[in-house]
Amino acid sequence: MFTAATTPLRTQSPDRTSLPPHRDAFFDNAKYLAILLVAMGHAWEPLKDDSRVLEGAYMFVYAFHMPAFIIVSGYFSRSFDMRPDRLKRLVTGVLVPYLVFETAYSLFKRLADDDPAQPISLLDPWYLTWFLVALFVWRMTTPLWKLIRRPLPVALGVAVLASVTPGVGNDLDLQRILQFLPYFVLGLCLKPEHFRLVRRRSVRIAAVPVFAVAFAVAWWSVPRMNTGWLYHRDSAQELGAPWWCGPVMVVALFGCSVLLTACFFAWVPGRTMWFTALGAGTLYGYLLHGFLTKSGDFYGWYDRAWLHGPLGEVLVTLLAGVAVTLLCTPPVRRVFRCVMEPRMEWAFRRDATEAARARVRA
Template identity: 75%
Template sequence: MTNSLRPNGDRRAPLPPAQSPADGVPSPRSPHSTQKKQNGKQRDAFFDNAKYLAIVLVAMGHAWEPLKGDSRILEAAYQVVYAFHMPAFILISGYFSRSFDMRPDRLKRLITGVAVPYIIFETAYPLFKRVIDNDPHQEISLLDPWYLTWFLVALFIWRLTTPIWNLVRWPLPLALGLAMLATVTPEIGDDLDLQRVLQFLPFFVLGLVMKPEHFHMVRRRSVRIASVPLFAVALAFSWWAVPRMNTAWFYHRDAAQELGAPWWTGPVMVLAMFGCSLVLTACFFAWVPRRQMWFTALGAGTLYGYLLHGFLVKAGDYQGWFEASWLHHPAGEILVTALAAAVVTVLCTKPVQRMFRFAMEPKMDWAFKKDAAELARERQGAERREREPEKVNA
């Protein structure tokens, strides 16, 4: 699963430049880094592996939620996973947003790849609840993200503000300051899930300021070895903290006062959770394979797995699938965990992507004006095609 058995030992292979593959700029090939060309774009196996493994952890965490009940061990594992799975995913999103600007083609991709899927799934989830849960009163609101769609709202806002974070002198301290202020401001309310947008913001900004060498640092053999006892300590501490700590802190969706805590604990928890999440995220990255794996190609479809698996989790919740007593024993919990990993894996595959591309990655060329540069390229191409027959006749 790792590169620790390579003869090169700790020799570090170069990671791709910060530009997102979506920008159409292929990263240079390297004999030490496993890259694959997909849809004419260069991808890096490390990041695709990390995204896939993170989305599997997301699905597992959602499957554990209705099962954990009074299980202290499962609750402890749940807290540890929630401490780093979304921070890791958000950090990668920030890293690949470094080159985002207000260029028309990038704004178009932001609208079609984030805003439109948000509108579709923010409508689909409440409709699904009306049908499956027989709840005709379930409202549809584009201002109040429902279940998983908060991430699309957050990503849209974060990416739009990227030029600002690339401009200011101290982006990460500023982002942490905003997150700390959010935790003492319950008046923010639920509109666009701004509490989560602001409290998770530091992880996105950290991704913006990271460089390839930072990922090299966590790939060292010493870090991989140290990550094992660190995860063990995290699990032990979480087991101790289960009866003493409100799990809602890991969701980053409430102010301190809404959790029944003194206001000053909000800023303290932001810094404490940020530090713990960074340590566990580094441990997670340390064990992410860099080479091509059987699941590497699935990393390109993680948003499909993220948004689609929610329907199955909610269907199980509405229909009482998780209420069977045998599921609340170790064997049942292991089975549900394996099923969650298998289902989200299937939802990341190419056939599923082709089936739901209309909702996740619509082209929508009809909705956008062509920019001047694109029109100029088309004119040049037409003129070139017109001249070619003249050369052939000559």
Template identity: 70%
Template sequence: MSDMTRSTGRHAMPLPPQRPSPAAGRRDRAGARNPVAPGPTGTSADGPPVKRRDAFFDNAKYLAIVLVAMGHAWEPLRGDSRAAAALYLTVYTFHMPAFIVISGYFSRSFDASPGRVRRLVTGIAVPYVIFEVAYTFFKRWAGDDPTYPISLLDPWYLTWFLIALFVWRLTTPLWKIVRWPLPIALAVAVLASVSPDIGDDLDLQRVLQFLPFFVLGLVLKPEHFQLVRRKEARILALPVFAAALLFAYWAAPRMNAAWFYRRDSAQELAAPGWTGGVMTLAMFGCSLVLVACFFAWVPGRKLWFTALGAGTLYGYLLHGFLAKGSRFWGWYEADWLHTPLGEITVTLIAGAVITFLCTPPVRRMFRFAMEPTMEWAFKHDATALAGGAGTTGAEATRTAGSHRRGGRSA
């Protein structure tokens, strides 16, 4: 019975609050039935509620960034290994969409207030400038291209995600007020895929073609994540992933992998214009299915790598120097790397490196570039508002940050 029905009498004594059942406690510890959305989980020593990180999202971000690093490690092996090519296509179908969905989900509270805009600048715009310049000098030095220009309008390699996230977050208030946000975002993506004149400025093709995944994250609710984390979903995910790998194995020598990068229009890929719309919708559907399967197998409890989920942006940006350096310096020229044993070795090394780059010591070392405070750059009223808003939005603007409500994620 509820407390209301047990205390309806005039002289009824108030009853103590109900305690959760042992079964509920077990479910909570296992993480299988915990609500996905972060929320108050207790009270601090001074009284105000505090928020707890949800292990599910930290686990998802860590596992996704490991797949990103492995995908980059497999790229030079695709020409000699059809299996590596199949794994590459499968992973590229869902790893960045999964990051973007999480980013959208934790951007729902973005309201363009001064504090949140300030965090967007320090958490996204400033790191974009820093790493765009750093990558440029790295390419000049390691890539033996001394004339390669610095261009903040033409993101190089991994920095496209930062500028895309900056644009997506700025448009969040718009997607929150339109009646059909996801269909409109899909229409925008389709139009971009058939528009070869968009150009390379700010990598707008990627910004627009990946937009539906961000908008999808904005419209998702905690119960949607609970749905894909059920036992039935985990069981179903296995044959779906197996079918995806088999299809990728068949498609690897027949399909242009550039479709998965979403950085070109159909015409730029030497395909008829109408195929852009078809491929955009088809790949969105495939990505959505595999993202759901990926989330189904993400653990909901705290594990040894859970804390690393807060540092995935560090791993994402820093591993780019090694990923590109491996090509510049000819690391893949060794014949043994193109054998099954070499491919396995490369995969394990990629996982170990990206794990190290997400650790707290690395984050402390590079925090000046990733999370600058820049108090000197803002008016005092904006600074005060940012401080008053607490940390709820401080990490939502990153691929790898926290998943507090409105927090940085990717």
């Protein structure tokens, strides 16, 4: 999700796993547009109960925005192999931000929500930080998924078993880690030609009626479907459904999410746009916009009646988009780089191979 958007689709050989040093506009564009949808979805949450159309849009967006992020994360994890430099980047770019922001969010809830009982627990991710834990676990298991012969069916099997296992519990949001796992493994299995395939003009045209039908189905589903299925954080029994609904919903939602994600990728621009550079800062936008969203809940910003009408909903949507865009900009990234991309050379032993190379160069 937040890894450098390298690997240009036009030039990379299908079998190549090493990433060139320059970025690819398509993936930066995809990450920016996806984080835009994430922020808008969070902004809609306090308003959606008053509008069936808005709740339908909420369900429609939630069906594919996180799967799209996770698939891209898996795609850029293909070269992860436990090499010391990659482990360092995993620690500094994923684990350290999790430790910092899990603590920061817990303290923020204590103060802003006047909730002194809110625990600071690194084992129980609160709000947005679950994704960092999940990304850490998924990436650490990447060598295993690259080793086995049929990784995607196995990952789907794991997700199905998790959906019927209430005993998984909330530690590290493990239910989400397991139920979203197939999307990450799918990303590991993808090659550049798969992205070229969905970006053809014919697919772009076909995506329009698919999106239209999906939105209509989401609108129809509002009073009929528990939105909790889209969060992938509970088992079927915890959602009040028979156990057999878990496997059915996992497989059905996987198919729907992959289809909608393909349609989303079909419409992502492949050329450099005004927002392309912001794709490098999606980690910042993702983690920081949560403070704004939760402030709206804690301080009663959504209590104003006019916000619950069509004009208010449009305004909230636009403000969410502007806010997350600003949070992805270079000035914000410079301020927060010390906690999101810390160098931390002091914390690691020097790699023996790197030291030998330095001696040869000297």
